Amino acid sequence: MAAEDPKAKVEGLEEKVHVWPYLVRLEFLCALFVTIGLTVWSIVIDAPLEEAANPTKTPNPSKAPWYFLGLQDILVYFDPWFAGVVAPVLIIVGLMLIPYLDINPKGNGYYTYHERKVAIWVYSFGFLVLWIALIIMGVFLRGPGWNLFMPWQYWDPHKVVALVNVDLPYALGVRTYNMAMLVGGGILSAYFAIGTAVYFFMERKAIKNVGFLRMFIKIQLYLIMVGMVIKIVLRIGFNIKYILVTPWINI
Amino acid sequence: MAAKKPEIPTLATLVEKIKSGELYEEVKKEVLNSQLWTSSFRHGYADTPRNRVLQIVSNVWLHLHPVKIHRHALRIKFTWCMGGITFLLFLSTVVTGVILMFYYRPVGEYAYFDMKYLQYDVPFGMLMRNMHRWAAHAMVITVWLHMFRVFLTGSYKPPREFNWVIGVFLVTFTLLLSFTGYLLPWDQLAMWAVTVGTNMARATPFLGHEGPFQEYVFGVSPRYDARSLLIGGSVVGPPALLRFYVLHCIFIPLVAGALMIVHFWRIRKDGGISGPL
Numbered sequence: 001m002a003a004e005d006p007k008a009k010v011e012g013l014e015e016k017v018h019v020w021p022y023l024v025r026l027e028f029l030c031a032l033f034v035t036i037g038l039t040v041w042s043i044v045i046d047a048p049l050e051e052a053a054n055p056t057k058t059p060n061p062s063k064a065p066w067y068f069l070g071l072q073d074i075l076v077y078f079d080p081w082f083a084g085v086v087a088p089v090l091i092i093v094g095l096m097l098i099p100y101l102d103i104n105p106k107g108n109g110y111y112t113y114h115e116r117k118v119a120i121w122v123y124s125f126g127f128l129v130l131w132i133a134l135i136i137m138g139v140f141l142r143g144p145g146w147n148l149f150m151p152w153q154y155w156d157p158h159k160v161v162a163l164v165n166v167d168l169p170y171a172l173g174v175r176t177y178n179m180a181m182l183v184g185g186g187i188l189s190a191y192f193a194i195g196t197a198v199y200f201f202m203e204r205k206a207i208k209n210v211g212f213l214r215m216f217i218k219i220q221l222y223l224i225m226v227g228m229v230i231k232i233v234l235r236i237g238f239n240i241k242y243i244l245v246t247p248w249i250n251i
Numbered sequence: 252m253a254a255k256k257p258e259i260p261t262l263a264t265l266v267e268k269i270k271s272g273e274l275y276e277e278v279k280k281e282v283l284n285s286q287l288w289t290s291s292f293r294h295g296y297a298d299t300p301r302n303r304v305l306q307i308v309s310n311v312w313l314h315l316h317p318v319k320i321h322r323h324a325l326r327i328k329f330t331w332c333m334g335g336i337t338f339l340l341f342l343s344t345v346v347t348g349v350i351l352m353f354y355y356r357p358v359g360e361y362a363y364f365d366m367k368y369l370q371y372d373v374p375f376g377m378l379m380r381n382m383h384r385w386a387a388h389a390m391v392i393t394v395w396l397h398m399f400r401v402f403l404t405g406s407y408k409p410p411r412e413f414n415w416v417i418g419v420f421l422v423t424f425t426l427l428l429s430f431t432g433y434l435l436p437w438d439q440l441a442m443w444a445v446t447v448g449t450n451m452a453r454a455t456p457f458l459g460h461e462g463p464f465q466e467y468v469f470g471v472s473p474r475y476d477a478r479s480l481l482i483g484g485s486v487v488g489p490p491a492l493l494r495f496y497v498l499h500c501i502f503i504p505l506v507a508g509a510l511m512i513v514h515f516w517r518i519r520k521d522g523g524i525s526g527p528l
Contacts, residue, residue: 016319020306023320024313030332031339037388038343042381049370052363053442054487062443065433067391067426071263072447081462084451093417097410098402109526111329116405123402126393249463 060144060157069138070131074148074228077235087228092240094221098123103210105241126225140225144180168234177245188251195223317519324524329404333397334524337425338511340390344428347383348500355435357496359489362437387429394425406525414517417510424507431499437492445495446487452478 019022064072074083106115113120141148143155168187169180200207200221207215234240244251260268268274282288283295296302307313309427323329354373355365369376399419401407406416434445453459457468458477465471483490522528 017321017322017325018303019318020303020313022317022325024306026325026327029337034336034339035343038382041385042378043382045385046377047381047384049366049436050438050439050440053437053439055442055488057439059439059443062447065430065444066428068448071451080454081456082461085455085459092423093418095422096416099407099409099415102408104347105408108408109404109406110323111404120403123399127399132294136491166292169299174347191518217454235392 040053042237060210061142061146063138063142066139071136071190073134073138073142074232077228081249082251090221090224097217097221101214101221103214122225124223130228133135165235165239167242167245168240169243169245171238171240174234181244185243186249188244191227192220192223195219195226269519290380308360315514315515315519317523321523321526323526330524331396331400333400334394337390339392340386341507341511343357343386343481344383344390347379351383352500357435357493359437359492362435362492366436368439370477377423380456381398383432386433391425391429391506394422398422400526404525410476410528411517411521411525414514414521417514417517420513421507421510428499428507431503434487434492434495435499444485445482449478449482449487449491452476 007101019164063069071088074087077083078087094207102116102119104116104119106112107119110174129190140151143149143153143159144157145159145161147159147161149155167184169183172183174180174183196216196219199222202208203215231243234243242250260347265274304318306317307316351369354369354376356362368379371377371379373379401415401418407418430445430448434441453473453476455462455477457464458471460464460471460473460476460478462477465476473479479485481494482488482489483494518524
């Protein structure tokens with residue numbers, strides 16, 4: 001047990017060492033290797049410089065810097081106010097809240113999967129799938145018109161893609177505008193209400209320890225994250241454009 | 252009288268000498284006792300615990316470190332070295348960036364031609380530009396990996412909650428630094444990437460002229476909203492170039508630098524890079 005326990009492994013190293021020379025020499029070597037690597041890279045590969053900026057000549061596709069292409073890609077599934085403004089704010093605020101929402105005392109200062117499975121899954125999914133995978137897709141697979149192209153396909157600027165997307169209430173047979181708004185709003189509210197209720201029921205023993213507000217914020221953030229995945233699946237798999245359509249916002 | 256003939260060592264004895272450290276000791280002795288060395292350095296460095304402490308606390312650059320750290324903080328398997336590399340890359344962009352600033356004017360008429368001048372006429376101009384750009388891109392990647400490592404080791408847990416929040420600010424500022432710098436070459440890539448990026452601001456709820464609920468806010472128009480604040484106009488033009496230049500070279504580095512000071516200081520105050528206090 002003791003040998004397997006990851007916490008014991010780190011605490012077995014309780015002994016402290018002097019920063020000089022042990023850490024300083026490591027930092028020096030690391031700095032040396034990185035500097036050499038950066039210099040060689042910079043000698044071998046030139047930074048890109050295209051023709052002079054021309055406001056009358058829009059390239060197709062126009063892409064944001066690569067690190068924002070995950071966000072640019074969810075523009076396919078969400079309107080700009082969400083994909084470009086609300087989602088980034090939610091990501092930043094959600095990240096900042098992590099230490100205040102995750103109060104599991106285990107796994108403090110050592111690698112462990114078994115002691116904090118949910119936390120590791122949620123973060124890894126958000127980082128590796130919703131952020132990194134979407135960036136890779138945005139960089140390599142999105143061509144003219146932001147259409148999807150496989151690496152072996154020609155980036156045809158005249159590719160014809162049928163616009164067959166409909167809103168979810170329409171797909172469910174609702175034909176009037178007001179009814180569609182009601183149905184869409186109902187589905188969205190039900191998703192959050194039921195999701196929250198199920199979570200509180202499943203974790204009812206934890207409420208006393210974790211606290212109501214903490215659990216409430218946590219499940220809302222989870223539901224938004226899962227909701228984005230659901231929306232992507234609905235769009236790709238079932239050609240659903242919006243769930244909720246109102247005169248002000250569409251989701 | 253005649254000097255003893257130098258013995259040519261066999262490979263086996265040479266390897267043995269290197270392995271046992273005997274060769275190292277011999278060379279060290281020769282160097283330290285040489286006239287060149289003894290005339291340059293007045294006394295040696297005694298490797299005592301006291302001196303190890305003094306090396307850190309009496310050096311303005313090194314005293315950011317604690318005097319002693321946990322052994323796991325030395326292991327690259329644990330730290331991935333990513334936080335330190337991110338800081339090193341930041342310093343690289345500062346040094347190369349200042350050099351680039353001597354040759355670059357953030358003016359619509361000049362910016363692109365200054366880039367050409369930098370690349371083709373300035374000695375090492377291309378190298379400086381490459382180093383600046385690649386270090387910036389690499390910094391984005393290393394800061395993400397640093398954050399991932401901090402998450403996986405639970406190093407945001409008490410007492411380090413606040414330092415994680417500072418870290419999230421720093422990730423955001425790293426992206427903003429990179430994004431504002433992206434416009435400065437003033438080529439097609441720059442202009443349209445920043446157009447795509449800043450176009451999002453027009454959809455800001457309440458404050459963007461195409462955002463939801465903007466009709467309830469007085470005065471919001473394409474020329475006067477969240478986006479025009481960012482780019483100084485309704486399109487990405489020369490005013491945007493100047494704004495991004497000032498943000499890139501002065502405002503964000505100052506704010507990020509201040510936050511870095513807090514970030515590093517809190518690591519010490521919170522008892523090292525991870526683990527309970």
